Amino acid sequence: MFKNFISKILQHQKVAVFSHVRPDGDCLGSQVALCLWLQKNGVETSAFNEDSIPENMGWLLDFFPISKPMEAELSNFDAFVVVDGNALHRFGETAEKISELGKPVYMIDHHPDPDDIFEEFVSEVEASSTCELVYRLYAEHDPKQIDEHAAKAMYLGLVTDTGSFQFDSVKPGTLHAAADLLDRGGFTPNQITEKIYSSRPLRQLKLLSLALDTIELHAGGKISTITITRDMFEQTGTSNEDTEGFVQYPLSVEGVKACVLFREDGDRIKLSLRSQSDIDVNKWARKFNGGGHKKAAGAWHSGPLQTAVDEVINAGKEQL
Amino acid sequence: MFKNFISKILQHQKVAVFSHVRPDGDCLGSQVALCLWLQKNGVETSAFNEDSIPENMGWLLDFFPISKPMEAELSNFDAFVVVDGNALHRFGETAEKISELGKPVYMIDHHPDPDDIFEEFVSEVEASSTCELVYRLYAEHDPKQIDEHAAKAMYLGLVTDTGSFQFDSVKPGTLHAAADLLDRGGFTPNQITEKIYSSRPLRQLKLLSLALDTIELHAGGKISTITITRDMFEQTGTSNEDTEGFVQYPLSVEGVKACVLFREDGDRIKLSLRSQSDIDVNKWARKFNGGGHKKAAGAWHSGPLQTAVDEVINAGKEQL
Incomplete structure (x- = not known):
């Protein structure tokens, strides 16, 4: 090779x-x-x-x-x-x-x-x-x-x-x-x-605590979302890199086939998409000028947060 | 063999x-x-x-x-x-x-x-x-x-x-x-x-959200604690089995050598102790009529919660 x-x-x-x-x-x-x-x-x-x-x-x-x-x-x-x-x-x-x-x-x-x-x-x-x-x-x-x-x-x-x-x-x-x-x-x-x-700053677990509270189910429980806002970063003294691995939590909920993490980043919203099914999140992410793999992809949305959630979930429902 | x-x-x-x-x-x-x-x-x-x-x-x-x-x-x-x-x-x-x-x-x-x-x-x-x-x-x-x-x-x-x-x-x-x-x-x-x-009930993640918020450091950051109260179980519709794996979170904080999970259970407090160092949590648990292995042990305390935390942390400091 x-x-x-x-x-x-x-x-x-x-x-x-x-x-x-x-x-x-x-x-x-x-x-x-x-x-x-x-x-x-x-x-x-x-x-x-x-x-x-x-x-x-x-x-x-x-x-x-x-x-x-x-x-x-x-x-x-x-x-x-x-x-x-x-x-x-x-x-x-x-x-x-x-x-x-x-x-x-x-x-x-x-x-x-x-x-x-x-x-x-x-x-x-x-x-x-x-x-x-x-x-x-x-x-x-x-x-x-x-x-x-x-x-x-x-x-x-x-x-x-x-x-x-x-x-x-x-x-x-x-x-x-x-x-x-x-x-x-x-x-x-x-x-x-x-x-x-096993060497996480305590602040990262406090951010995780806030983020887990935002997990919501959509499309009859087949899609889940988790949200991380600028406020949460400020409240816990954390930054983007502290969100590593968070996207696995909404994906781990029973019945969930794919999930999206929404993170406020500057003026935009960073999207991380994950799938544990036939849902192709690479295709899904491309609708928002992003891409990646079938089971893991990323993209950006111009915001604001609630608009991003609504539009991305609607695009996801078409994939089901 | x-x-x-x-x-x-x-x-x-x-x-x-x-x-x-x-x-x-x-x-x-x-x-x-x-x-x-x-x-x-x-x-x-x-x-x-x-x-x-x-x-x-x-x-x-x-x-x-x-x-x-x-x-x-x-x-x-x-x-x-x-x-x-x-x-x-x-x-x-x-x-x-x-x-x-x-x-x-x-x-x-x-x-x-x-x-x-x-x-x-x-x-x-x-x-x-x-x-x-x-x-x-x-x-x-x-x-x-x-x-x-x-x-x-x-x-x-x-x-x-x-x-x-x-x-x-x-x-x-x-x-x-x-x-x-x-x-x-x-x-x-x-x-x-x-x-x-990846088949957790959503309620378990909501309980985890509440529990993570209780993580505290003691003994100069060498010991950490996490607490799960009866109120949290009621608020999220969860029970004891939903706390599986929670004890790993306080243990994962940087600098932590051992941790204790306190869980309100009936009239008593269930203690789960974990170590990722030379601290022998089996010895520690025996002070509260419990036991187990060097790196994982359990015990009970008659409560109330704050008394349990104080007494168990004091006993843990002697192990350092």
């Missing part, structure tokens, strides 16, 4: 790897693991992200530094790789400009409908995570190059992108990969999951 | 398998998978449990029926097996009497300090779950006997006893086993986890 990718990318001397804006465990884990792989194989490598790294994933930076990209320095690189996204705009304003530099751009990702600007890419919608794909890159090239740091970085993405191995994207190969990472990395899962899930 | 167990147990014609009282996913999953294995290998088998099966695991009964044991019928069996517990009193009043019948009793379990009454047993404290041990029984005897029903039953125990593969008990072998179960059973994890975790 990675034959062409490997032979081409290792011909470059200096490569920059980008992960997407509003970074998560999968894009950061695959970025760090890929950078370590490039470095081990003689390529001078830098990692960039235009946003801040979530606090509970800060430990990844001890494995490989990730900095904000400066437009001026990008011309020093021979090639670029983007991970966990398949269109440059997902990687921020600076990354969008790399296509103008006339250097090859590579991509590894598991989202549908990739752009056609890439020199070489691995795009596998069936993969549980981009980290599973980077694992396959290591496995195909030389599995012995998986050290503790690379293993922990990839495990992070496997865990976070599969809801702790609970989604239907998890196949036997996903769990065999996770087992191999524990084995080669010499660690137990709690060393990752306690960092991710 | 199972050589003696297999050769002895398959010599019996009629075997009864018990799972422990207040049953969970691991005891029920291992019970059903073991019964299917005995049946496949020519042994007439019955499954017993003295309590009710949790609603979200009722689907297991379609794979193999589990009924309440009647003392009179037990003399019809040639042998007994207890799973996921290593002392007969864990299996209820009727099970406690099987030792008087003069028939061999077998045991498969992963808890420490087994009783010495068993004809043959497999007791592995290092195993993530009893289901992982039953998987090894199948693997050692004939892995092709793992069909969809046995695979799903064992997967249930693997998932529930490891907090969805997050605990330090998860080893590479655990994940390879889980992968093999997905493969042989022909299913994806969500087919199990949605039944277990």
Whole structure:
């Protein structure tokens, strides 16, 4: 799967790897693991992200530094790789400009409908995570190059992108990969999951308390919603990143087939859609200029909140 | 590991398998998978449990029926097996009497300090779950006997006893086993986890909303508490079973080493204590005539609520 990718990318001397804006465990884990792989194989490598790294994933930076990209320095690189996204705009304003530099751009990702600007890419919608794909890159090239740091970085993405191995994207190969990472990395899962899930600021649980109180059922209980307002953020001293994982709660209500999280963000409303049925939330999100996967997608609405809820729920009913 | 167990147990014609009282996913999953294995290998088998099966695991009964044991019928069996517990009193009043019948009793379990009454047993404290041990029984005897029903039953125990593969008990072998179960059973994890975790009544999330608002930190943030009052139950139409898993929330706060859940129950206060450090909550609970394990214990306090909180926190500070 990675034959062409490997032979081409290792011909470059200096490569920059980008992960997407509003970074998560999968894009950061695959970025760090890929950078370590490039470095081990003689390529001078830098990692960039235009946003801040979530606090509970800060430990990844001890494995490989990730900095904000400066437009001026990008011309020093021979090639670029983007991970966990398949269109440059997902990687921020600076990354969008790399296509103008006339250097090859590579991509590894598991989202549908990739752009056609890439020199070489691995795009596998069936993969549980981009980290599973980077694992396959290591496995195909030389599995012995998986050290503790690379293993922990990839495990992070496997865990976070599969809801702790609970989604239907998890196949036997996903769990065999996770087992191999524990084995080669010499660690137990709690060393990752306690960092991710068991070190929450108290304020986040207070925000969750307020948010859970907003859960409502629609369409005869088949669709649920949860709402996070600017007031709630102010009242609890929280911000966007504290809402990580909240969307699973309305989805967990019995009988619910799909759910939407509405979050006031600046002048707009951020929508996060999730499905545990045949409802295709990617299609649903596209009605609001968004997209993603069949079971997880995002979009924006110009607001106000109640208008967003009404319009999005009406669009959702058409999907049932 | 199972050589003696297999050769002895398959010599019996009629075997009864018990799972422990207040049953969970691991005891029920291992019970059903073991019964299917005995049946496949020519042994007439019955499954017993003295309590009710949790609603979200009722689907297991379609794979193999589990009924309440009647003392009179037990003399019809040639042998007994207890799973996921290593002392007969864990299996209820009727099970406690099987030792008087003069028939061999077998045991498969992963808890420490087994009783010495068993004809043959497999007791592995290092195993993530009893289901992982039953998987090894199948693997050692004939892995092709793992069909969809046995695979799903064992997967249930693997998932529930490891907090969805997050605990330090998860080893590479655990994940390879889980992968093999997905493969042989022909299913994806969500087919199990949605039944277990994603079918909560909405009222339970409303109760969680109220409970999260009560989380407080004590002892410089090392101990946390969460409180559930009679009022909250009335306001949300919930009962004791709806608090399942709530104790994980105060424990997940950054810096917290141990936590206590206080629940008004009749005239008393039920205490649930959890630790993710060297704090031994078994010792702590014993000060209130309770007990359990080092990392999870329970006790009762005569109340009222505020007195309970004050006294229990003071006792906890002595443990630090």
